[in-house]
Amino acid sequence: MxxxxxxxxxxxxxxxxxxxxxxxxxxxxxxxxxxxxxxxxxxxxxxxxxxxxxxxxxxxxxxxxxxxxxxxxxxxxxxxxxxxxxxxxxxxxxxxxxxxxxxxxxxxxxxxxxxxxxxxxxxxxxxxxxxxxxxxxxxxxxxxxxxxxxxxxxxxxxxxxxxxxxxxxxxxxxxxxxxxxxxPDGEHVDEIGKAKVVREGDDVTILALALMVPRALEAAERLQAEAGISASVVDIRSLVPLDTQTILSQVKKTARVVTVEENPRLCGWGAEIASIIAEECFYDLDMPIVRITTPHIPLSSADELEDAMIPSADRIFETVRQEVD
Amino acid sequence: MAKKAGAKKKAPDKKAQLNDDIGEENRLTMWRLQLEVRQVEQRLHDLFFQNLIKGTSHLAIGQEAISAGFGAAMRPDDYTFCTYRGHAHTLVRGASMTGMIGELMGKECGMLKGKGGSMHLTDVEHGAMGSYAIIGAHLPIAAGAAWQAQYNKTGQIAACFFGDGTTNIGAFHEALNFAVVWNLPVVFVCENNLYMEYTPISEVTAVEHPAADRACAYGLPSIIVDGNDADAVFRVATTAFDKARAGGGPSLIEAKTYRYSGHSRADPATYRPEGELEEWMKKDPIPMYRQRLLDFGVKEDVVSGIEEAVLKAVDEATEEAKASPPPPLESAYEDVWADGGASWRN
Structure with a gap:
């Protein structure tokens, strides 16, 4: 390696x-x-x-x-x-x-x-x-x-x-x-269409993509340490094809699901996944599906404004803690 | 760069003879191709009025000399890219008439299995790499096919046909510049039929010759050809193809022509000044070429024999297409992906 x-x-x-x-x-x-x-x-x-x-x-x-x-x-x-x-x-x-x-x-x-x-x-x-x-x-x-x-x-x-x-x-x-x-050293070829469970947990599943994955992982560590909440984190990796089996199995296990999306709110990938979860494992859920996204606005250039809009580890932590409590 | 070829005056060539640089075989090929295009398009027109073809279609009746001239000058492994007005360019590469008529009728025998229709005719096996229905898109795509030929040193060229209206969209200019900078073996052919859909091209274009007058912006010679004379088209095509194959880079050719019908099925073309159509019909490429062949000494029975054979082929293709069933419903879920399916999830 x-x-x-x-x-x-x-x-x-x-x-x-x-x-x-x-x-x-x-x-x-x-x-x-x-x-x-x-x-x-x-x-x-x-x-x-x-x-x-x-x-x-x-x-x-x-x-x-x-x-x-x-x-x-x-x-x-x-x-x-x-x-x-x-x-x-x-x-x-x-x-x-x-x-x-x-x-x-x-x-x-x-x-x-x-x-x-x-x-x-x-x-x-x-x-x-x-x-x-x-x-x-x-x-x-x-x-x-x-x-x-x-x-x-x-x-x-x-x-x-x-x-x-x-x-x-x-x-x-x-x-x-x-x-x-x-x-990995040497030739490395992965498979498109497979999500990855990057952190196993029991209480809630956090679905994330790209930059949101490290932030979700950081939030999950704090949720464990500060609130005793055990979070799974799934790196979606591929939106098409979509690995619904990995997503649904984690959701069924934890009965709670939160998406973390960098995109503005409307029609984000989390909305599609939320609809799949609602159609296919609604009765496994213990709480409404929660979406954490950038608000439905264009992004600003100033540090404080941009940072406040894109979901941060803090925001993921706070939202999940409140919703799961 | 100064204009090189310019708008060459077409002088009746006294030295022209059947077996000159073009030759009898190519001339008979162009005669057949022009007839095939004319007969198939007239048949498509008739089938529309019988309500056996739905949707839309954009006919090139009156413009046949361009597709025939370029088609006859191409190598079997060359690439053709064309627009929604592309029946002609697809046909001259050797595409099946049954596949074409069947496609427009929405039949299983259609060359696209009923999934594309009139505006997307494609026959990859014969080098017809697609009909593109968004103006300008296929110019850079043709440049990409030419890049493949250049990269693999295959000697192929890509010929890319489009209307005068295309010269006012960004992709035209991106593709021209790109092809010149990369020195790609692609030949861009503007079929100037005087109208951008319903509007005279002269009303919406800053220059008189929409393609030829822009050539200098890309360091290319200005080339204008009589698009109703298959021999003139064949010569200009051969020159451009030879240049491209020899590593001389792209060409831009403007062929002056006229379409007899409106822009599409829905257009009766009432915007045209009175008498304009009639003037152009006097320059109809087909009777003109027929007379030329006879003047060259080709026997009447050879000329009319080709006419009869083409008509018979169109009749047979029409009957085959009519007899074909509609495509099976499950085929709607095929061919989104290379695995043949349409699945987006597990």
Whole structure:
């Protein structure tokens, strides 16, 4: 096991797959010579060269369109959209083209491609560079949606996404890039569509994604220490496909469930999961399902305002303590 | 960059003969392709009025010389990308008429199994990589297919067809710049039929020639071709394809033409000035090409034999499509994912 940062795990995941498969190519703005604006692609251009790691103009439609055209003719492209907010300027290619082409052509078209993007808040970038937009992708049939919380999951799930025969949007939480964690040595490939129980507990299940996972874990430790509440924490990891079996089994065990979502309130992924729980194990519940989210507002840039809006470990702790009591 | 080709005046070429640079075989191919497109589209039109085809369709009757000229100049492994006005471009790659007519009729025999319809015709086996119904989207996608060809050094090209209205959307400009910067083997073809849906393109465009006048912004020569003359189209296509295959990068070609019908099934095209359609029908590519073949000495029975064979094929395809059942309901749950299914959870 080596200790890597989240951003180093991105580099390792891409490099691992580019070494084993010449069909894997990588394109995006400033990803090559500059090593990425988040330094999450440093060294790839040096190792794989101009032909496989290609800098692009600021043309998000061209980036994703080219990735799609290359994928449907035999390559396995990785496309970077620098900030997930920018998906809005190429959303046609994602939702009307990439997501639907296999289906609309009666299965004629293969689209093995990955869209990597820096998602989420916490960096004081303001409302156009801080959104959590994984829900945009979740609601479109034909796109897999992955959002890792640890360096090991970054490497393993990114490798799995690159090998996946379907299009995957891979949301990297930009505030996690500097975080560290153990990553298995050698080839590491995980499985998309499996949630992970990252803390076992008996009293309540906290469902979290990406940046919310470490915060939920911190809150769970305090709930144990300060309130005697034993919390399970489930890292959802993949919104599509969704591992409902792991989620439902934890909910049935603890009879209480709280979602922790970085996205603004309306139509967050937690709402979909809450509806599944309500439909399928309502009578196992001892309390209403609780959703902790960012309020339904754009994010601010000032430290105090941004921190007060995105769910914190404190807010998770307080909310769960009050609800479970 | 200065204009190179410019709007070349079409002079009657005294030296033209059946076996010149184009040759008899290509000419007979283009004759057949133009007829196939015309006959299939007229059949589709008729089937609409019999209520056997629902939804919408965008016909290219009057524009056949473009698809035929480019289609005849392509290699079997080249890629075609086109728009919702894409019956022609799909057909000329060798797609099944039954599959096409059946698709529009919503039948199981449809080339997309009834899941796409008129605006999404695709036949990957024949290099027809899709008809795209959001304006501009397929230009960068075609560039991506060309990137694959460049990366794998296959010598393939991607030909990308779109209307004049597409030149005013962002994806057009992103794709042009991108293709030039990456030197991709892609040929962008603007079929300028004078109307952006219901509005004259001249009323909404800053330049006279919507594609050709923008070429200089991307360091490309301005190329305009008579889109009603299959031979002229074939020549310009061959030149652009040769350039792309030789590593010379992309081309942008504007083909001047006219569609006889409205924008779509719903459009009677009352916005057109009186007499305009009639003027263009005098330049109908099909009788013009027929006469050219006869002038070149092709026998009448060869020319009419192809006409009869095409009509017979369209009739047979129509009957096959009519006889096909609707797609089974369970097929709606197929092909969302590569595993063939639609599951989003366990």
């Amino acid at each position: 080596a200790e890597l940062t989240y951003r180093e795990a991105v580099i390792e995941g891409i490099a691992q797959e580019m070494r084993r498969d010449e069909k894997v190519v990588f394109l995006g703005e400033d990803i090559g010579k500059a090593g990425g604006v988040f330094k999450a692609t440093v060294g790839l251009w040096d190792e794989f060269g101009d032909l496989r790691v290609r800098d692009t103009p600021i043309s998000e439609q061209a980036i994703l369109g080219a990735a799609m055209g290359a994928a449907m003719t035999g390559l396995r492209p990785i496309a970077e959209i620098m900030f997930s907010d920018f998906l809005a300027v190429c959303w046609d290619i994602v939702t009307n083209q990439i997501a639907k082409s296999r289906y609309m052509t009666g299965g004629q078209v293969d689209l093995p491609l990955v869209i990597r993007t820096a998602n989420g808040g916490g960096a004081r970038f303001g409302a156009q560079h801080s959104q959590s937009v994984e829900n945009w992708a979740m609601m479109i049939p034909g796109i897999k949606v992955v959002a890792p919380s640890t360096p090991a999951d970054v490497k393993g799930l990114l490798a799995a996404a690159i090998r996946d025969p379907d299009p995957v949007i891979f949301f990297e939480q930009k505030s996690l890039y500097a975080t560290k964690g153990e990553v």
